[in-house]
Amino acid sequence: MDAIQSKVESADQTPTSERVLMVLRMVAEYGRPVSASELVHASGLNKSTMYRLLASLRRWGFVMESDALYAPGPACLQMALNFDAVTLLSLHANDAMIDLRDTTQETVAVTVVMQQEAVCISMLEPRQSLRCSFEKGRSLPLYRGATAKCLLAHLPLPARQHIAKTHISNMFEREVYENELLKIVQQGYACTESEVDDGVWGVSVPVLSPNQQLLGALTLMAPIIRTQNKHQRLIEETLNAAKRIQASLNATFTQASPAFHHQS
Template identity: 45%
Template sequence: MPRSAPPTTPAAVPTADRVLQVLAVLAQQGKALSAAELMERTGLARSTLYRQLARLKRWGFVLESDGFYAPGPLSLQLALGFDLASHLVRQARPDMVDLAQQSQESVGLIVAVNDQAICLDMVESQHSLRCSFEKGRSVPLRAGASAKCVLAHLPEGVRSAVLDGLWGAGTPERQAAQQETDAIRKAGFATSAGEVDAGVWGCSVPLFGASRQSVGAITLMAPIVRASGQEEALIRMAVVAAARISRQLVLH
């Protein structure tokens, strides 16, 4: 089961951005939410929340059923448009498929958005027992190979702000997280075992575009029982696949 993060107070959001804040919270949860749950997660007053929900429902971005709210049909159209247009997904997909076939494990394409790691694409293992960071799923940038890898390769100022927000400026936890991200940048990959989902091992490797800035990461995921003793070989496979994808991104 995913580990729950400590409760945080929602940051103040400019008035013009509140409707987007509500939509982002709904998109990240993966389930329908009540008005009370949305108020808790957004920090918005009930009257303000209902105004934003009414706008989203009118445009088809949100559906309401028995007092619960979820992303609506227009959100699906946006997702389809993203699939068709995303340069990163198009360039990464062939090598992700090759890596999944070579390793016989699942491979995800991950990017950082604000303080979340989001799965853009997924190639599933053919094993009946397999690991899957579902397409569209997001987790905070605090635990797991995917989150730590994309966090470590954010621009320095952005990375520092995210670390401050997650752990608190000047705290021992913040210092330890900084040291861990520095080590990941030096190693060129991140690994984890059971940090987000119990029994899951993962290796995440950054992807770089033409500017040599990181544009995301690929993550090779396997049950710990199957990865045990094979970690070095799986890491090498992931590193080689990431290098191939990065070359394609530079060339195209």
């Protein structure tokens, strides 16, 4: 109890807008189901405020209640699983990314799907850096470009169709787009020119779990002028790097990690 109280600011020190986060952190740090009265005592909040904050956390799935005791809820678990999956993918991709960058002298990135967007979680650049929309931590819509199309093509069909509808209202144009996504799945990679950034060519290869669920995508990007007569070689290099990442993951996890089962 004392350890928890020393870590968490008192109610007087915590802005009103942040108190719900203070309570969530306290619930998480107890390490066991905790009563509202214990939380009231530890936080200095009055009982009515505590119950109001706990009700909000329950409504959003961040805490669950059983026999008047509170514990972290399913939303906390999902966040932890997603964090684990992203961290593991970054670690297992690193060596292959370095070799791919050094071999090709081009920009290499790994992206994942979060909240229906492509989020770059790792990026390596050669000495001649590339001006492009991607950077670590930045998100882009799942629509244009090799990375977005590669990720979207490997999502479950309902999610893929829903996202496509949000970007393309015309039914015939959407059918053409969805056929392009099917081709990406069949050939094992996506390849585009100047769809997101003018003058940039890109190839993106999916990284899949042992049970063939999408983990992320490995992408190589380069100025079009530097890729002339080299497309096939760059595609093969990227495909091989993605295979190395998957082999590394498979060697570490003979059975798919729970984090990967929940990655979407």
